[in-house]
Amino acid sequence: MQTGIKPQVVLVHGIGGPRDVEAERRDWKIALAEGARAAGHADAISGLTMDWTADTVFAHYADLFAREGAQGAAVAGLDDEEAAELTLAVAAEVIEALLASPEYAGDEQLGRLLVQAQPTPVNAEGRPRQDQGVGASARRASAVCTKLARVPGVQKGLRRVSAAQWLGILSQPGRYLRRKDFATLPDGRSAALDERIRARVLQHLDPGRPAIVIAHSLGSVVALEALAGYEGQVALFLTVGSPIAMNALVWQRLRPSPPAVPRTVERWVDFWDGDDPVVPLRRLTELMAPNAAGVRPEPVPLDSRRLWTHPATDYLRRREVAAPVMETLARLSAAS
Incomplete structure (x- = not known):
C-alpha cells in the first residue's frame, strides 16, 4: 500500500x-x-x-474510430467482410439478450432479426457462398442494425442517435477486437x-x-x-x-x-x-x-x-x- x-x-x-x-x-x-x-x-x-x-x-x-474522408460502409468500419461479420455478432448478442428478457420474450420481429444476424453461409471449403455477393455482410449488418434501432425500448435508449450512427457504434467492439486499422504514430511506428x-x-x-x-x-x-x-x-x-x-x-x-x-x-x-x-x-x-x-x-x-x-x-x-x-x-x- x-x-x-x-x-x-x-x-x-x-x-x-x-x-x-x-x-x-x-x-x-x-x-x-x-x-x-x-x-x-x-x-x-x-x-x-x-x-x-x-x-x-x-x-x-x-x-480514434473516426476515419478521415471515409464514406458509406467505411464510416462504420465495415469495409471488409471480417468487420461486418463481427458487427453482426455484436448485434446477435444484443438481440439474444433482449429475447431473454421478460419484456421481449417471444418477440417475433426480434426472432426474425436474430436469424438475419447469423453468420454468412459458407461453402464446403469454408468460404462465403458466391451467391452472397461482394459486400453482402456489410449490407446485412447495416440492415440488421437499422431494424434493431427501431425496436421499442432500444429506440428510446438511443435517444437522438441516427441509424447510421448506431451502425457505427455497434461496429466498434469488432473493430477493436480484429486488431487491424493500422495508423502511423508520431514516432513513425505503425x-x-x-x-x-x-x-x-x-x-x-x-x-x-x-x-x-x-x-x-x-x-x-x-x-x-x-x-x-x-x-x-x-x-x-x-x-x-x-x-x-x-x-x-x-x-x-x-x-x-x-x-x-x-x-x-x-x-x-x-x-x-x-x-x-x-x-x-x-x-x-x-x-x-x-x-x-x-x-x-x-x-x-x-x-x-x-x-x-x-x-x-x-x-x-x-x-x-x-x-x-x-x-x-x-x-x-x-x-x-
Missing part, C-alpha cells in the same frame, strides 16, 4: 461517438455523487466532485487501432499512484487488456455493463489468453443490470482466472426494471456501484 500519495480515478467510456471530455467527466462524477449520497457517503461527496481526495480523469478514445486505444487509457494512469479504474461497456474490455501489463497499484477495478463474457465475439479474442485478473488489481467488482442487453448471460466470475493474489471479479446484479439500461451514468447513480468507490477512496485517503 502506497502512502502519502493522492489517488487517481480513471473513467473509461464505452461505445459511442467522440464526446466532450470535460462534460463527460463532470456528468460521470455527478452521477457517482448521487450514488454516493444514496449509499450514505454524503460527507465525502465534495472531496470526490472537487478532486480533493483524488484526481479524476476521463480517458477518451472514441475519436500501430493497430486496439493498441492506440489502450495507449490512450494508459497515458492517464500514473504507476506511482494508487488507482481506481471505472470502465463501462467496451471500455471494460479496453481497460482489462490495458491493465494486463500495468505495473501500478489498482486498488479497485470497477466494471459496469461489461460485454467481456460475450463468448464468440469478445471472450475468445481477449489478450492475453486465457484471460485472467491483471496482476496489480487488488479488487474487481463487476456490476450488471438484468435489463442491460449488452451484458451476456455468462458471468465473469465463473470464467476469469484469478491473479496471484487470488482476486476474482465480484459479481453484483442490479435490477432497474426498465426496457433499456446501459448508459454509464445510469449505473453510477446506483448506491451499490458508488459504495465500493467511496469506500476505497476513504481507505486510500486514510493511508495517505
